Amino acid sequence: MKGLLIKDIAYLKQNKSLYFFLIIFGLGFSLFYDNSNFILGYCSVFSGILALGTINYDDYNHGLSFLFTLPPTRKDYVKEKYLLAYGISVVLIIFATILSIATDYRLLHNFHFISLDWLLGILATLFFSFMLIAFLIPIQIKFGSQKSQLAMIIVFGGMALVFILLYLLTQVTGIDIESLFNQIISLSPYLIMTMFILIVALINYVSYRISITMMEKKEF
Helix, strand or coil, rough: CCCHHHHHHHHHHHHHHHHHHHHHHHHHHHHCCHHHHHHHHHHHHHHHHHHHHHHHHHHHHHHHHCCCCCCCCHHHHHHHHHHHHHHHHHHHHHHHHHHHHHHHHHHCCCCCCHHHHHHHHHHHHHHHHHHHHHHHHHHHHHHHHHHHHHHHHHHHHHHHHHHHHHHHHHHHCCCCCHHHHHHHHHHHHHHHHHHHHHHHHHHHHHHHHHHHCCCCCCCC
């Protein structure tokens, strides 16, 4: 699996100019609108895109057919993609956090904004990135580079439709979403974060198992 990581890191280095431009774009947007949270959300999504780029590269010109003639198994391949995506997420969120601190300090001229809630927000952003990875990798493995974009539009469009329908349902039934949300917020932040971590861990484990199953059944 070490060889797979070296291969993907080498691929990422080849495109470092493009990634550098995209990060600078996100930073410029964040500074222009004085919104330190933008760069955090931007990097949380960007990490998943980088991981998908390595899968596309492997799939290009039937590269996977050759790759699986080498010692790494299909399970090793899937495991490496998840570990790579998590590693990219951690690095980018740390980078985004530093930029966010610099942006807020430029506006406030102090570090009073750093608090427990602020740190929990950073962790929530990281785990949102992990959640996104759990959805993106199986879709990419299942549909490949050509059909995965359409599949992602259908999946995330379907999720958005579900949220809209749930919102309309609460309006019809008279459920007070704001009151329910406030009750959840009133719980211990440690309890909320623990629940969130467990949910994300469960979703990623299920995603990982699904990805392995699809990869083992895939023909090249």
